[in-house]
Amino acid sequence: MKYIDEFNDPDLARRLLDEIHATATRPWALMEVCGGQTHSIIRHGIDQLLPEQVELIHGPGCPVCVTPLDVIDKALEIASRPGVIFCSFGDMLRVPGTDRDLFRVKGEGGDVRVVYSPLDALELARKHPDREVVFFAIGFETTAPANAMAVHQARRLGLANFSLLVSHVRVPPAVEAIMSAPQCRVQGFLAAGHVCSVMGTAEYPELAERFGVPLVVTGFEPLDILEGIRRAVRQLERGEHRVENAYARAVREDGNPAALRMIQEVFEVADRNWRGIGRIPRSGWRLSEAFRAYDAEHRFDVGGIRTEEPAECRSGEVLQGLIKPTECAAFGTTCTPRTPLGATMVSSEGACAAYYLYRRMNSPMPQAARAAREEMNPVA
């Protein structure tokens, strides 16, 4: 923990902040790609401490947020079937599909289990040969290697009752899509450190060159984020645009070769829908032909699902950095973590949820909520 505490040191943070304040002479808009970074920024109040000229725009990197509605509905459909053990990371359980969520399926008798690793799901498949065990394989490049490993192991062990419902997405095509949008305001990126720890940084120099933006590979502790901002602002002030690694304790240029080999063996690049954003070419992975037998979508025939997002939800614009969560009329009124309209309010890493959870004292309290509170505490 000492190691982590050092990355929370308020004196060091103050020095980095002073340097950022001294460096920034013009307005700059930076995007942190990853929801974990957004969470850390809001949780520690980093955005409140930056100079006014430096704006942080929250990027699309929350795996829970960007998992498309039709995939959630497929998960709900599969999890409801008798004989299935449906395994998921915890934070997917509250994400609403069209008419319910995985918690509801569990409450209605579905065998839905929270696991900490896809290998836990594999172990369940080994223990219950008479049941179909399905793992909800969502996420960015960070979770892909372990999910690939689970399928690889299933084949090696001859487990025919194990499959993945895959919704993997890749960061570089998303960066490209964001920068290609005509309204884009992003001038620099804090690239997601854990994604780069797997993939390395080889995909980024071309993007930095083509769009003229600095990309600073950044970790998740408060000092990591401040250092990432410091370097990005310094580049912008100097008119530079290159890839810098501010997370060298975890990221090598060539990433993690063993993890990359595992991904390449099991997955192939495919077009993919991002919830709230739409289809981005070559932005995802699916199981390759050799492993198609382990694809839950094929095994359970859930191709007929059609879905519709609520019209008033602006989470797509939030995910693309076009608006702040509080600029959406539904924020905190019709859309709350309890009754989310969109993905960004669902996930604990989502930008709307972060603003709702941590910044409500700065938001005007909705009239109904104020009335309820006054009724509850007439003295106050």
Place this chain on the structure above:
Amino acid sequence: MTADPVVDPANWSCPAPLRDQPVVVMGHGGGGALSAELVEQVFIPAYGNATLAAMADSAVLELGGARLAFSTDSHVVRPLFFPGGSLGDLAVNGTVNDLAMSGARPAYLSAAFVLEEGVELSVVERIARAMGTAAEAAGVTIATGDTKVVESGHGDGVYVTTAGVGLVPDGVDIRPQRARPGDAVIVSGPIGLHGVAIMSVREGLEFGIEIASDTAPLAGLVAAMLDVTPDVHVLRDPTRGGLAASLNEIARASGTGVRLSERAIPVPDAVAGACGFLGLDPLYVANEGRLVAFVPRPAAEAVLAAMRAHPQGTGATLIGECVTEHPGMVVVSTGLGGTRVVDLPLGEQLPRIC
């Protein structure tokens, strides 16, 4: 997905129907907003009385000229035995602590067992013995009980429900509504140990060192605090939902704000490490042997000293204050100098994907 106007979960007291939840889900037992909604919208309307609606850890009743604290709690924990304690310890300490949070001196408990067919008698015996030992340590007598057996597959081994009574001393009036701006907010020791201990054994997670539950009876500690001043305003043991849930309940019940200093909150390294690994917040993790107290500022130092002199309060720390700003809300000053809201959890915390 519904798009009709809804109520901010921060204001769950609004008598809205249980939206979107036609069945019980695990979150209804998590000690957060869903639990509160169940009590407010199902139980209180069905029972209809003001004593229950006070929503304290125990009810304080006038009976035969005495002020009696009365409380009940069901205990379901998996596994039945864990580092630092067992179901038996929780069943006794849980009710003892609920009584103590009214300032009462706990006196008598009842113990009702629901046993699942097939459970080994030696397991039941170990739990009963743990209850006897815990009762002796807390200075209470288990005076009555009940046993039921359900068929195999209809229970989780052993469930224990305890109820308890105790006497509230004259001049003591401790309840969430009494928090006042200016009160010092004190926690009796390191937080999060019980929740992380249970998680580590239940999920088979190892965090490098063994983390033991903090389960303990708190009536002695409370008595030591009341010896310093009977004017303790609020006591709460932050069990399910953790410190965050307890402080939110107090803020809302009293219509005051609570401001905490993040760096002052005692989070053991092992708890911080486990929570960091799982993407959980220690403020929301359950405790079974800690209390949070709101005391008038002038008495705070003396109360802290008395707490630190007691075995259950050696780690007592001032973590914040009660304020007039942001009524009903808990706000924490972060280590870096920013601020954030600490909200009532919805249900149980869920580990994050990455």
